[in-house]
Amino acid sequence: MRMPKSFLCVLLHAHLPYVRHPEIEDSLEERWLFEALTETYLPLLRMLEERARRNAPGRITISLSPTLLAMFEDPLLRRRYSFRLGRLVELAEREVARTRHDARFQPLAIHYRERFRESLAQFEDRYRRDVVSAFRALFESGQVRLITCGATHGYLPLMSLGAPSWRAQIGTAVRDTECGPVALGRDAESSRQVWSASEGYPGDSSYREYYRDQGFDLPIDEVREFLPSGGTRTHLGLKYYRITDRRTPHREPYEPARASARAREHAAHFLRERSAQAKAASDRLGQPALLLAPYDAELMGHWWYEGPEWLGHVLDEAARDPGIEAVDPIEAMDRIPRACEGRLHPSSWGEGGYSAVWLDSSNDWIYRHLNRAAERMQHLAQGRERYDALQARALAQAGRELLLAQASDWAFIMRTGTLVPYAVRRTELHLQRFGKLEEGVRSGRVDAVELAEFEELDPIFPALDAGLFA
Template sequence: MSADGRLAIVLHSHMPYVEGFGTWPFGEEWLFEAAATVYVPLLDVLAGAGGAVTLSLTPVLCDQLAAPGVHGRLLAFLRDLRVTTHALDAEACRADGRPELAGEVERAGGDYARAADRLESLGDGGLLSALLEHATWTSSATHAVLPLVATDAGVRLQLRAGIEGHRARAGRWGGGLWLPECAHAPWLEPLLEEAGVHATCVDLTDVLADPLRPLQSTDGPLLAPLDRATIDLVWSEGAYPAAGAYRDSHRRTVHHHHPWANDGAVYDRDRAREQAERDAADFVARVARRVRGGGLSVCALDTELLGHHWYEGLDWLAAVVAQARRTGLEVLALDDALAATPARPAPAGLPATSWGTPRTLWTWDGPQVADLAFAARAAELEVLAAGSAADARAVRELLALQSSDWAFLATRDISGPYPRERAEGHLAALRAALAAPGEHDPTVRGLAPFADPAMLLGP
């Protein structure tokens, strides 16, 4: 065992349930963009990492990738829509006397063509099966903030539907569960233990002086504290993605393409890759100093940051793994790193925390979204009160309503009325299902196919 510490990189992969719920600007194209710019190119990075990177897939993301018709619509998006929009922007740039911008738009359009070719090469299992080969962690069924779920029965439903879905699709599960939004409260721990959860991540940045040591909870799983100092190198104001050579993800052409770098120059792919190599070397050196003498640095990132919000993020990740191997920094899958790092007892009286800003549940239950939080809790009680009369349709609409995404999007005010419309729609559909149990309504399409009303009735 190394005298020095270790690094665990955890990629949390999640998309709101948008399959069949709108296209542009808010809806299914979010999923298609993530597939093209993140999930498909991620496959090669994971293969090169040789199991050193922990991949978590939320059940709700898997539900969408498995939904009938998604593969065909995704290919049409890549081969038709994106080909057309890149061609239109390139033509406009040339007409404006900016041939260098036109050339970059055309180069970037090749990303979508390559993604389409790779998707078609994946065979019958498609993208989902390819990702599941690497995914060892899962999450709750629809990414609910579990400390805000009203009852133990509701938490059990979220956990069991998500875990059973992962087992059915992946054929295995080792007990690693991503708490949605890293939202943790000690009262959840016995329910996590009951569900078979052996380890989860928590954000105790403002609670713990030492985030480099796992915690053994009294009544449940190992708690792996996130190392915010390491994460902030990647994901904070002024972090690596802000470097001048990287692609500017905010400045857009008419059809929302990004041919500029952060410093205002025309984007240069080679220059950006060189920057990614330098930032990877800097990251590895900083983490090595941080864990010198022992400990575990858990760097958890939303997978969608890498490739979509930070265009070069996957280049950086591959370079981090390679640089760590060259320099001797031990990078392990989180399960292996936890097994190799002694834990200490979790302190008593931990508060409810999350990786939101601040590290509380405010993003999902503050005054700006309190109506959404209360509506979801009240709806849960309505379904429980209905008992055996609550059918699968009602239960699936409840799961859809409990998603953390609606409150997050509303708090951040980044998608107009869409999140509130979605929450209101699922609440109305839930009440319709309770009023007329047994009637078919395809509103939730492929969501939570492994959920069973019996999951609400006990362990």
């Protein structure tokens, strides 16, 4: 009797910390979202929409964090992103003119001009700036399963208060949703072939070099007006070189057609390896195997420019393979005859698999403040029935500030050493605001003007239930 197909479950985790600075016209940190939209989310949507149009079989899972969704829906950030895309089109047009006598680089300048124009039309004309509805349409078409994570991507194992903090993070994220916990271990081989710095596909010599960008390569006078407020040099998205050879600094011009062919080859290789791996596992188990292949979404497009194209080819290869099927984990679990049961232990995707990234000498100082604030929030929330309307508003905003302070991104940035002052400032800022609000609620003397200011600066989670913290 022929064994039923095994399952390949590709999961993209899409997350960014909540960054919104109305007080700065063009902040470097808001550009994290804009780069992710241009290089990851719009290209992924285009790939998945093309599959939906031809009713292609196969499904992936995308985890959209609540903070990312909030930024997708924010009118200020939508307007700023549209302006930013328009400026990228202008920059690319200037590059087309500048390279008109350079046969090596003008095709690339044209490539980026058309790419930026396509993204602007996609965002403005097709989506009307509503990216969330585009993801929803793909869910309804059957191309993706959408899931989420904790409200601000808090690192739950280090929240000493336990259940109330977990409940606030998870309950705020999945309000009005019925769900049960399912734990799946990621497949190490699937991760290695994509993530590994030495063996992973993204390091291939034909692929685009991320670290060579015109934001750094062009003279400052030619790019100054396209840089964020303050004139800090940063990536602008026009990258003219391929990786070539990691062992030397020399880089050859990027060739999109060559990279595209390589992405197709790598997709075929990936699927062959997964199919053979699944067959060996299913023979041992006596039932279909489930291979979970989770990746940070921004690997696809932002860090690995060819990633969305590669993923589309993987799904097409899976559709032709007799032994493996690309589905979402929930469907796979429903179709597997039996699954293991066990206890969950703290773990992560981080270095070493545990908490080392989020707890070391660079960031350990934050936890005594975060956990003490969580205890104070619990005490406030337990007395919520006694508060008047202004106190209730302040209590809800205190909850927002605590959730934002708990974002795991700040500890991560401190550990990696990138933009550490910003991560420290955000942690301290939200804790300071929490402290002022907590004092106002506790004393019954809420500063209404200050509260309104905080609500305007951080309008995330408008329906937050402060009772989740009790």
